[in-house]
Amino acid sequence: xxxxxxxxxxxxxxxxxxxxxxxxxxxxxxxxxxxxxxxxxxxxxxxxxxxxxxxxxxxxxxxxxxxxxxxxxxxxxxxxxxxxxxxxxxxxxxxxxxxxxxxxxxxxxxxxxxxxxxxxxxxxxxxxxxxxxxxxxxxxxxxxxxxxxxxx
Numbered sequence: 801x802x803x804x805x806x807x808x809x810x811x812x813x814x815x816x817x818x819x820x821x822x823x824x825x826x827x828x829x830x831x832x833x834x835x836x837x838x839x840x841x842x843x844x845x846x847x848x849x850x851x852x853x854x855x856x857x858x859x860x861x862x863x864x865x866x867x868x869x870x871x872x873x874x875x876x877x878x879x880x881x882x883x884x885x886x887x888x889x890x891x892x893x894x895x896x897x898x899x900x901x902x903x904x905x906x907x908x909x910x911x912x913x914x915x916x917x918x919x920x921x922x923x924x925x926x927x928x929x930x931x932x933x934x935x936x937x938x939x940x941x942x943x944x945x946x947x948x949x950x951x952x
Contacts, residue, residue, distance in 0.1 A: 801829070801832065801930055801931055802931050803930050803931055804832060804833055804834065805833045805834070805882040805883055805930065806833070806834045806835075806836060806875075806880060806881050806882050806883075807830070807833050807834070807835055807836070807881075807882065807883045807884070807885065807925075808835075808836045808837070808872045808875070808876075808881045808883070808884040808885070808886075809823070809835055809836070809837045809838075809841055809842070809845055809884075809885050810837065810838045810841055810864065810868070810869065810872065810884070810885070810886040810887070810903070811838075811841045811886070811887040812864070812887065812888055812889035812892075812894065813840075813889065814889040814891070814892060815887035815888065815889050816840070816841060816844055816887075818887050818918065819841060819844070819845065819885075819887050820844050820845065820848045821918075822885070822887075822918050822921060822922075823845050823848055823849060824848055824849075824852055826922070826925060827849055827852045827854045828854075829925055830849065830854065830856055831849070831854040831855075831856050832856070833856060833857075834856065834857040834858075834859070835856055835857070835858050835859070836858075836859045836861065836872060836875065836881065837858070837859070837860055837861065838860075838861050838862065838863055838864045838868030838869065838871075838872065839860060839861065839862055839863030839864070839866065839868055840863055842858065842859075842860030842861070843860065846858055846860070864894075864896055864899065864900070865895055865896045865899075867899070869896065869899040869900055869902070869903045870899050870902065870903070872884070872903060873899075873902050873903040873906040873907075876903070876906045876907055876910050876912050877906055877910060879910070881907075881912055882912070882913075883912065883913050883914075883915075883924055883925070884903075884907055884912060884913070884914040884915070885914075885915045885921045885924075886900075886903065886904070886914055886915070886916055887916065887917070887918075888900065888916055908940070909940065911937055911939055911940055
């Protein structure tokens with residue numbers, strides 16, 4: 801990939817081991833990009849990559865419950881994030897659920913691809929569209945659907 805991406809990495813406590821495995825598996829790819837992570841996830845990812853001999857550009861925000869999800873969402877709004885990988889623990893309640901939903905919503909509203917499992921993350925980082933200069937993602941259309949326009 802020619803283009804340098806800014807990639808947000810977030811993982812809930814019961815998904816951190818999965819994130820570390822994913823990061824190690826993709827360390828060659830991630831070494832060429834800027835990573836923005838929430839607190840504990842960032843520390844674990846940074847240490848795992850250092851053990852692999854990889855030292856990408858890094859920014860570590862607050863932990864999720866202390867506002868890290870909101871900090872990353874603000875970067876999404878400012879168009880400072882190209883891709884987000886958010887490994888969510890869907891089996892346990894999260895005390896900062898509102899922040900989680902806000903980050904997911906901002907990614908959708910601002911057309912930032914967000915992967916919530918390893919398979920979708922792998923698909924997204926291997927997409928040839930990142931370097932396709934002719935590809936321009938269509939912005940979301942928030943308008944009433946007129947069915948008559950689509951009838952043949």
